[in-house]
Amino acid sequence: MGKSYEDYDVRERDPDPAQAVLLVIDMQEYFRDIATPILVPITQVISCCRAKNIPVIYTRHSHKDPSDYGMLGEWWPGLIHDGTPEAELLQEVGRKEKDKLIHKHTYSAFYDTDLESYLRGNGRTEVIVTGVMTNLCCETTARDAFLRGFRVFFSTDATATSNDDLHACTLKNMAYGFAYLVDSKKLQATLKH
Numbered sequence: 001m002g003k004s005y006e007d008y009d010v011r012e013r014d015p016d017p018a019q020a021v022l023l024v025i026d027m028q029e030y031f032r033d034i035a036t037p038i039l040v041p042i043t044q045v046i047s048c049c050r051a052k053n054i055p056v057i058y059t060r061h062s063h064k065d066p067s068d069y070g071m072l073g074e075w076w077p078g079l080i081h082d083g084t085p086e087a088e089l090l091q092e093v094g095r096k097e098k099d100k101l102i103h104k105h106t107y108s109a110f111y112d113t114d115l116e117s118y119l120r121g122n123g124r125t126e127v128i129v130t131g132v133m134t135n136l137c138c139e140t141t142a143r144d145a146f147l148r149g150f151r152v153f154f155s156t157d158a159t160a161t162s163n164d165d166l167h168a169c170t171l172k173n174m175a176y177g178f179a180y181l182v183d184s185k186k187l188q189a190t191l192k193h
Helices: 029-051 115-121 134-147 164-177 184-191
Strands: 020-025 056-061 100-104 126-132 151-160 180-182
Touching: 020 029, 020 134, 029 056, 029 126, 029 151, 029 184, 056 134, 126 134, 134 151, 134 164, 151 164, 151 184, 164 180, 180 184
Parallel strands: 020 056, 020 126, 056 100, 126 151, 151 180
Antiparallel strands: none
16 A cells, blocks of 8 residues: 555744635535535635634636536546536635635636736735646646745645545645645644734
8 A cells, every 4th residue: 555645744823814815726516525525624724814814716617618618528528518507606715805715716816817917916925826726726836836936835625626635645745845734623723923
């Protein structure tokens, strides 16, 4: 049996509320089955971040027409189409009108969006990654953030994907080379101070 992601989780750091944003990735009706098990930890993290005035940014993945499918159109048989019920955010994650919403059409929340300019324009240098799917949109966004010079915190229990193996593999990769791993309890404890 291979190592656990905990074996790679050797770096310690806490998010700085003055520098961080919370990314809530693709918590949409399309992913309800995958997202339901993390609703409690993710809503706890959202509440905690709001209490510390950490901006909460939601992403919503959808496609307008075949021109924006890219490789996803070849890779996945059923894409999320804009304007359908499956494209809507889950009510349970409680997006407020003031929360920024990033519309994206590929794995990274940075690709072909204004996320980077928003972060830089607001003096934010850290991202806390939560949502679905751990190994696709969450991981790609985290890697992209790291490469763009943002400090990344990646949730172990407020991210989810289709199976435990894929989830664990991403956590190993994140801990090894891209992100500080955090769980909802650690985030809540850290941000209460």
